[in-house]
Amino acid sequence: MPTPDAATFAEQWVRAWNDHDVEAVLAxxxxxxxxxxxxxxxxxxxxAGVVRGKDALRHYWATALRMLPDLHFEVVGVYRGESLLVVNYRNERGGLVNEVLTFDGALVREGHGTYLE
Known part of the structure; x- marks a missing residue:
């Protein structure tokens, strides 16, 4: 299954997050x-750390943005696999995070936020 262009996806993804535009991310x-x-x-x-469905994801991210009004991401690297992208980024607190995204067609079917312990 094809994977979206990594650079284009990451650019759109980080712009939407930095604009705090949950609907653009959810698209x-x-x-x-x-x-x-x-x-x-x-x-x-x-x-329990598992969010199921776009409506629940909208609720989670909107809740997080209310609690983190200074949220800002800087993409460090983007890694492409088969039907998979990993976006490595630094958050507003300087922490490194990876978002692992599995695609079904042009859209993400499954995602995982992973954090350095």
Whole structure:
């Protein structure tokens, strides 16, 4: 299965995040996306870190943005695999994060936020 152009995707992704435009970020995701993140587990404990569906992902990210008004990402690198992109970025606190995105066609079917411990 083809993978989107890594540079183009990362440019759109980081612009949407830095604009705090949740809908622009969500435009890259299937309606039945599954997204895992330890941040989701902390902010929305009922999820146990697993967010299912675009509406739930919208709620998670909107909640996170309200709590992190200074959120800003800087892309460090983008890695391409078969139907997979990994976006390595630095957040507003200087922490390194990887977002691992599995594609089904042009849209993300599954994503994982991973953080340096």
């Amino acid at each position: 890259h995701f299937h309606d039945d996306v599954v997204f895992t993140s330890p941040v989701a587990a902390r902010l929305l404990p009922e999820t």
